[in-house]
Amino acid sequence: MHEENRSSLLPIDELQRELTDLENGSFASLTDSELRDKVRAIHTGFVFQAPTFPTGTLIYRAVRVSQRPARKSRVGYPPVQLAKTNGRLNRPGEGMFYGSMSQFASCLYECSFKVGEFFAISAWLTTQIMTFNHLGYSTKVLEASKSNRNLPFFAQMKEQGQSDRVRLIREWQARVFTQRVPPDQDHLYRLPIALKDFALGKMVQVDPKLPDVFSGVIYPSIAMWLLADNVAILPTEVDAKLALFEVILLVVDGTQEIHREDGSNVTQVAMKMYDYARADTSGNLIWGQRSQVVYPDGTDASRFTPHVLAPE
Secondary structure, X not given: OOOOOHHHOOOHHHHHHXXXXXXXXXXXXXXXXXXXXXXXXXXXXXXOOOOEEOOOOEEEEEEEEOOEOOEHHHOOOOOHHHOOOOOOOOOOOOOOEEEEEOOOHHHHHHOOOOOOOEEEEEEEEEOOOEEEEEOOOOHHHHHHOOOOOOOOHHHOOOOOOOOHHHHHHHHHHHHHHOXXXXXXXXXXXXXXXXXXXXXXXXXXXXXXXXXXXXXXXXXXXXOOOOOOEEEEEOHHHHHHHEEEEEEEEEEEEEEEEEEOOOOOEEEEEEEEEEEEEEEOOOOEEEEOOOOOOEOOOOOEHHHOOOOOOOEO
């Protein structure tokens, strides 16, 4: 919970002006340090519920490939030297593990997949309890994107007792964090990154059995119409609290657009699973395994006929 000295609360009308100015692009004239300080100031008095996820939570990550990955490191978080531009939750030179909770469809959407492309989908299990902050969730934002889902449990703050200040900041957070950013305008990520800096700040933990640091941020998948939940995890937390379960080699086989009566569109993706791997104690990926994940329709995806690709 972030809750500063209430004597430093901005008057609500001044807070509204600050939020509107930032949303309209005033952050462009601020340094990263100045923007960080401003974001911290406007969140004075803001409270939230940070969810914890138990040991054994399944997290997926997708990497576009042309060959079978040979090492575990190839499917984990990228080296910092490859982070050359702003991402939604990282600056250049900052490592971050981007993945999704319990499903990997949103990973493919975030990769802007094309039919015929191969991906290595890595499945990871949490080995310790992990606490995430959250950004991007509000009923109004879900409705505006025509996302046919409810708010997740951790974003469902009860209306009763929720102040106008908290509601105002929460709605603003959700709007600015979920904005779509064109590939050539990554400077627009500076505001979401500043929100991430605030969200991963010092935690006040009253339960000694729970983590006292945030592992990362959970947020709705912007590329998938906010229908799924993505995560951005700090590399140190990946190393300490995630274990690679298996790697799936698949190809995007086709897509079908479905137009709904409410004006929204849904893309159905057909995929073929070709092979599965598990990592040995040295981090080598051993292919030719059977999947240990049984999909909801009861079909074991390892029964597809393998297609051999040259190893890296």
